[in-house]
Amino acid sequence: MFIRIDKASEEPLYLQIRAQIIAAMAREVIMPGDSLPSVRSLASELGVNLHTVNKAYAVLRDEGYLVMRGRSGAVIVDPADEMSPRQVEEASQQMEEALHSLALAHRARGGTAEEFKAAVDKAVAQAYGKDM
Numbered sequence: 001m002f003i004r005i006d007k008a009s010e011e012p013l014y015l016q017i018r019a020q021i022i023a024a025m026a027r028e029v030i031m032p033g034d035s036l037p038s039v040r041s042l043a044s045e046l047g048v049n050l051h052t053v054n055k056a057y058a059v060l061r062d063e064g065y066l067v068m069r070g071r072s073g074a075v076i077v078d079p080a081d082e083m084s085p086r087q088v089e090e091a092s093q094q095m096e097e098a099l100h101s102l103a104l105a106h107r108a109r110g111g112t113a114e115e116f117k118a119a120v121d122k123a124v125a126q127a128y129g130k131d132m
Helices: 013-026 039-046 050-062 085-108 113-131
Strands: 066-069 073-076
Touching: 013 050, 039 050, 050 066, 050 073, 085 113
Parallel strands: none
Antiparallel strands: 066 073
């Protein structure tokens, strides 16, 4: 399975699961139309409470990354098919707010704009790799 969690991390487990699924989507390890493991089976595989996985799936559903299809379970969606223009705008705004928050935190620790831009460029290169 492509999901690895760190039980010693301060980051909540459900957010780690969420982040791992989004990263797998970005790397095309999982594709639109793919089904995720059932809540029960993923919880068992990761050694976590099934409510933890259920919460991660619910957050991903609410963010538009997957849909819940009864007995078929959680299915990865094609954002182009599922997101309305309003949702696209909201997602863009959330990304900008997150970047702004990170920039402020970096500046508060004495970092420069150039250092922050270099870190962003590095992250973009890591995320998009071959696409750049």
